[in-house]
Amino acid sequence: MRTALLVSAVLAGSAFVATPALADDPTAPPSAFTITGSAGVWSQYRFRGISQSNNRPVFQGSVTVAHASGFYLSTWGSSASAGNSTVNIGGSEIDVYGGYTHALGSTGVTFDGGLYGYLYPGAPAGNYYEVYGSLAKTYGPATGKIGVNIAPNQKAFDYYSGANYNVYVYGELGFSVPGTAFSIHSHLGHTGGGFDYTKDYIDYNVGVSYKWKSLTFDVSGVGTNVSHKNARNNPLVDQTGTPSAFQTYRAAKAVVVGSISASF
Numbered sequence: 001m002r003t004a005l006l007v008s009a010v011l012a013g014s015a016f017v018a019t020p021a022l023a024d025d026p027t028a029p030p031s032a033f034t035i036t037g038s039a040g041v042w043s044q045y046r047f048r049g050i051s052q053s054n055n056r057p058v059f060q061g062s063v064t065v066a067h068a069s070g071f072y073l074s075t076w077g078s079s080a081s082a083g084n085s086t087v088n089i090g091g092s093e094i095d096v097y098g099g100y101t102h103a104l105g106s107t108g109v110t111f112d113g114g115l116y117g118y119l120y121p122g123a124p125a126g127n128y129y130e131v132y133g134s135l136a137k138t139y140g141p142a143t144g145k146i147g148v149n150i151a152p153n154q155k156a157f158d159y160y161s162g163a164n165y166n167v168y169v170y171g172e173l174g175f176s177v178p179g180t181a182f183s184i185h186s187h188l189g190h191t192g193g194g195f196d197y198t199k200d201y202i203d204y205n206v207g208v209s210y211k212w213k214s215l216t217f218d219v220s221g222v223g224t225n226v227s228h229k230n231a232r233n234n235p236l237v238d239q240t241g242t243p244s245a246f247q248t249y250r251a252a253k254a255v256v257v258g259s260i261s262a263s264f
Helices: 004-023 155-159 228-233 245-250
Strands: 033-042 058-067 071-079 092-103 109-119 128-139 142-151 166-176 182-193 201-212 215-224 255-263
Touching (some): 228 245
Antiparallel strands (some): 071 092, 182 201, 201 215
16 A cells, blocks of 8 residues: 555645634535545455465554545555565555546446555565456445456566466455444455466455444455465475475465454
């Protein structure tokens, strides 16, 4: 989700310096920049259905600087633990991404697209970037979204078998329960290409969130369609260098993930 931290800090500082001067002038226009963020703890970190933290708890946080024009710049970070898992992202992940979002005329459809970089300070050979785009529309309390992330040929694929590109397509459906602080969310995605996990696979996420003031409590079911058979036929190497069907399946099996986060 990281050089961008410095840019964000500079922009944030500029916004905060400008705000007091404008506060005394009721005729002054509002700042064109907004700064939002969040931080919290998750029972584990799952990325596209696959555990990135050896099924252990993590801390995560994000900061976004957005302009009224629709352009934005964000950074996101997470801790991680490799343990004896088949996935080792080096102890942490920091993502930097930026793009543009805008409503498409009077259709009610919102476009969002940009460039996303995944950085792993403890395992830099795995650094890579994606181009992303999505369309979303809200119908009353329901919101639907479809999107695609494309990772073109780059050095990260030298360390993976299979294709030298990856395509991730997904759909999401959310519903805010009227008159309550509860919301329901769901996600279904497909990974195909160089980031396959034993095979082209499907991941899913279904959960319930409750918002209280600036806090959000969430419980979700997360998993993939990677089976015991897939893991036995295509075991990945664990941290001891040994092919392990057990660890291969463990990182992809269905689990319940809980989180508590605060937004600002």
